[in-house]
Amino acid sequence: xxxxxxxxxxxxxxxxxxxxxxxxxxxxxxxxxxxxxxxxxxxxxxxxxxxxxxxxxxxxxxxxxxxxxxxxxxxxxxxxxxxxxxxxxxxxxxxxxxxxxxxxxxxxxxxxxxxxxxxxxxxxxxxxxxxxxxxxxxxxxxxxxxxxxxxxxxxxxxxxxxxxxxxxxxxxxxxxxxxxxxxxxxxxxxxxxxxxxxxxxxxxxxxxxxxxxxxxxxxxxxxxxxxxxxxxxxxxxxxxxxxxxxxxxxxxxxxxxxxxxxxxxxxxxxxxxxxxxxxxxxxxxxxxxxxxxxxxxxxxxxxxxxxxxxxxxxxxxxxxxxxxxxxxxxxxxxxxxxxxxxxxxxxxxxxxxxxxxxxxxxxxxxxxxxxxxxxxxxxxxxxxxxxxxxxxxxxxxxxxxxxxxxxxxxxxxxxxxxxxxxxxxxxxxxxxxxxxxxxxxxxxxxxxxxxxxxxxxxxxxxxxxxxxxxxxxxxxxxxxxxxxxxxxxxxxxxxxxxxxxxxxxxxxxxxxxxxxxxxxxxxxxxxxxxxxxxxxxxxxxxxxxxxxxxxxxxxxxxxxxxxxxxxxxxxxxxxxxxxxxxxx
Ligand SMILES: Cc1cc2nc3c(=O)[nH]c(=O)nc-3n(C[C@H](O)[C@H](O)[C@H](O)COP(=O)(O)OP(=O)(O)OC[C@H]3O[C@@H](n4cnc5c(N)ncnc54)[C@H](O)[C@@H]3O)c2cc1C
Ligand SMILES: *[C@@H]1O[C@H](CO)[C@@H](O)[C@H](O)[C@H]1NC(C)=O
Ligand SMILES: *[C@@H]1O[C@H](CO)[C@@H](O)[C@H](O)[C@H]1NC(C)=O
Ligand SMILES: *[C@@H]1O[C@H](CO)[C@@H](O)[C@H](O)[C@H]1NC(C)=O
Ligand SMILES: *[C@@H]1O[C@H](CO)[C@@H](O)[C@H](O)[C@H]1NC(C)=O
Numbered sequence: 045x046x047x048x049x050x051x052x053x054x055x056x057x058x059x060x061x062x063x064x065x066x067x068x069x070x071x072x073x074x075x076x077x078x079x080x081x082x083x084x085x086x087x088x089x090x091x092x093x094x095x096x097x098x099x100x101x102x103x104x105x106x107x108x109x110x111x112x113x114x115x116x117x118x119x120x121x122x123x124x125x126x127x128x129x130x131x132x133x134x135x136x137x138x139x140x141x142x143x144x145x146x147x148x149x150x151x152x153x154x155x156x157x158x159x160x161x162x163x164x165x166x167x168x169x170x171x172x173x174x175x176x177x178x179x180x181x182x183x184x185x186x187x188x189x190x191x192x193x194x195x196x197x198x199x200x201x202x203x204x205x206x207x208x209x210x211x212x213x214x215x216x217x218x219x220x221x222x223x224x225x226x227x228x229x230x231x232x233x234x235x236x237x238x239x240x241x242x243x244x245x246x247x248x249x250x251x252x253x254x255x256x257x258x259x260x261x262x263x264x265x266x267x268x269x270x271x272x273x274x275x276x277x278x279x280x281x282x283x284x285x286x287x288x289x290x291x292x293x294x295x296x297x298x299x300x301x302x303x304x305x306x307x308x309x310x311x312x313x314x315x316x317x318x319x320x321x322x323x324x325x326x327x328x329x330x331x332x333x334x335x336x337x338x339x340x341x342x343x344x345x346x347x348x349x350x351x352x353x354x355x356x357x358x359x360x361x362x363x364x365x366x367x368x369x370x371x372x373x374x375x376x377x378x379x380x381x382x383x384x385x386x387x388x389x390x391x392x393x394x395x396x397x398x399x400x401x402x403x404x405x406x407x408x409x410x411x412x413x414x415x416x417x418x419x420x421x422x423x424x425x426x427x428x429x430x431x432x433x434x435x436x437x438x439x440x441x442x443x444x445x446x447x448x449x450x451x452x453x454x455x456x457x458x459x460x461x462x463x464x465x466x467x468x469x470x471x472x473x474x475x476x477x478x479x480x481x482x483x484x485x486x487x488x489x490x491x492x493x494x495x496x497x498x499x500x501x502x503x504x505x506x507x508x509x510x511x512x513x514x515x516x517x518x519x520x521x522x523x524x525x526x527x528x529x530x531x532x533x534x535x536x537x538x539x540x541x542x543x544x545x546x547x548x549x550x551x552x553x554x555x556x557x558x559x560x561x562x563x564x565x566x567x568x569x570x571x572x573x574x575x576x577x578x579x580x581x582x583x584x585x586x587x588x589x590x591x592x593x594x595x596x597x598x599x600x601x602x603x604x605x606x607x608x609x610x611x612x613x614x615x616x617x618x619x620x621x622x623x624x625x626x627x628x
Contacts, residue, residue, distance in 0.1 A: 128150045254550070535569075
């Protein structure tokens with residue numbers, strides 16, 4: 045940085061900065077001076093409402109002892125707090141402390157492996173440990189954590205707090221918190237406790253079901269103990285079929301294969317079934333999953349992909365999107381989405397390999413040389429919304445059929461989603477966690493274009509909105525706590541039968557509400573305002589439209605009823621003048 049002063053080297057420095065800026069994902073926390081006057085955002089650089097969050101200070105404890113003293117001081121001063129992680133990969137505003145004067149407690153350096161007990165098959169780790177570390181360290185000891193999200197870039201504290209999962213209907217399901225044996229949580233306390241209370245909770249303890257999925261409002265999880273298994277091998281085959289009987293297949297397929305999931309391309313009328321099971325360790329194969337979606341992508345390429353997508357949106361050129369989607373899908377299928385039989389080449393199914401090499405990936409975390417993760421905001425990368433919800437296994441068929449009816453009416457409506465690799469369907473099981481899944485369910489992950497301009501509607505705006513409302517309101521789906529747009533959380537808390545129990549525990553653990561914010565109060569039903577009614581609000585999912593102004597009337601988008609789900613209210617492009625007067 046000294047170089048900055050020299051004029052002759054400034055060009056050189058610029059180049060250096062440009063390259064450096066494209067390496068690993070950007071720090072989500074930025075401070076104007078050393079650890080004070082900070083802003084925090086998520087890894088996409090934008091919360092659903094596009095606001096910026098501020099905090100007066102960030103602290104980086106490196107041990108539980110340091111964490112305790114930081115929290116004691118802050119509690120004594122009745123300071124608002126939130127836990128931040130080195131990634132901040134959640135989409136909603138969970139990480140923002142209330143007001144501008146809050147304290148962020150980062151788990152970036154609270155990332156030590158504490159103990160692996162090979163005999164008992166347990167692992168005790170600090171909460172800032174990443175999924176990648178967890179998987180690698182377990183494998184070194186000959187152990188495996190069976191079901192996890194597919195993306196390395198999450199911390200154990202963050203993924204537990206939002207109820208993150210992989211895919212299975214077997215054993216205790218795919219949620220990481222359902223393999224938690226113990227956790228230690230540091231919460232605010234009274235003067236008599238020295239202003240902090242450290243609680244060690246284990247399976248069977250009264251509050252364990254609250255602490256397993258806590259949205260960060262009970263205090264800071266300092267360490268957790270997980271249940272592992274002996275490392276095993278899996279055999280994976282992707283099988284492509286048409287989607288005519290997807291609804292009939294969805295429940296049984298989930299029971300047939302331990303790691304089953306389905307990628308659905310509704311406009312292409314295709315479903316890709318992941319046939320994925322354990323096999324004996326002596327089955328030959330050293331397969332690797334290096335997901336193409338999570339590989340480093342050259343910044344220039346990202347920029348041109350985005351520019352093309354913006355152009356197609358601008359021209360409302362659905363055929364262009366459909367053609368691109370087909371090309372991308374066939375490329376992904378030909379390359380098995382990034383599976384290889386050894387480290388490099390895909391030569392055919394099945395791909396057999398050790399679990400730790402197949403469950404999750406994320407090589408873009410190590411990006412360098414002008415490449416980045418697809419959504420990196422420093423290059424003109426992908427910018428999208430993610431609508432992610434789980435629908436009871438018994439209702440998934442009807443939901444799928446309703447979406448298929450919409451596609452019959454508007455065949456090209458999902459081409460835009462297919463540019464983001466379609467709808468990922470994964471299995472989850474009912475959990476004892478108060479804010480965990482209430483029933484065995486299918487989780488649908490839908491990613492779609494988000495304009496840089498919040499007032500710009502997207503292609504097939506109405507269909508995407510209708511699918512979202514179908515799921516959440518007709519089928520009572522539960523939104524993923526770490527994803528989604530505001531409207532998904534409207535009334536969501538009422539879908540949890542033990543929500544009240546959760547709130548009681550919150551009262552005890554954080555009596556002063558220091559870890560609560562407007563957003564967490566809103567999603568927990570303690571405050572109104574999850575949705576925000578204003579001009580154009582429905583376009584960003586900040587509201588469900590009730591007036592035309594919530595859409596984009598100047599651009600021809602009006603608030604209308606759904607096509608299949610008549611209770612849906614969606615922003616529909618009205619081309620004929622007659623329809624504009626059709627306000628029944
Ligand atoms: C590319 C990508 C892929 C993903 N894949 C999956 C997937 O396969 N399955 C899935 O279910 N989800 C997936 N997600 C979503 C992800 O699981 C959640 O968004 C997760 O919460 C992010 O973890 P994080 O470590 O970044 O936590 P953050 O987003 O930083 O934090 C989440 C919340 O947890 C709280 N918190 C964090 N650490 C602690 C702690 N130690 N104590 C108390 N509270 C804490 C924070 O305050 C915040 O409220 C994915 C996200 C991305 C970006
Ligand atoms: C805090 O940072 C902002 C920019 O992010 C700056 O405008 C402001 O002056 C800073 N305040 C202090 C007290 O440093
Ligand atoms: C599932 O949960 C039950 C109860 O918490 C536990 O006894 C059991 O060991 C768990 N099973 C697995 C496979 O983790
Ligand atoms: C879909 O595949 C099934 C067989 O799996 C076949 O019977 C059916 O005709 C196909 N439908 C279409 C529309 O191609
Ligand atoms: C593989 O292991 C199984 C037991 O797990 C055994 O029955 C089988 O004979 C072994 N096969 C080979 C080829 O070693």
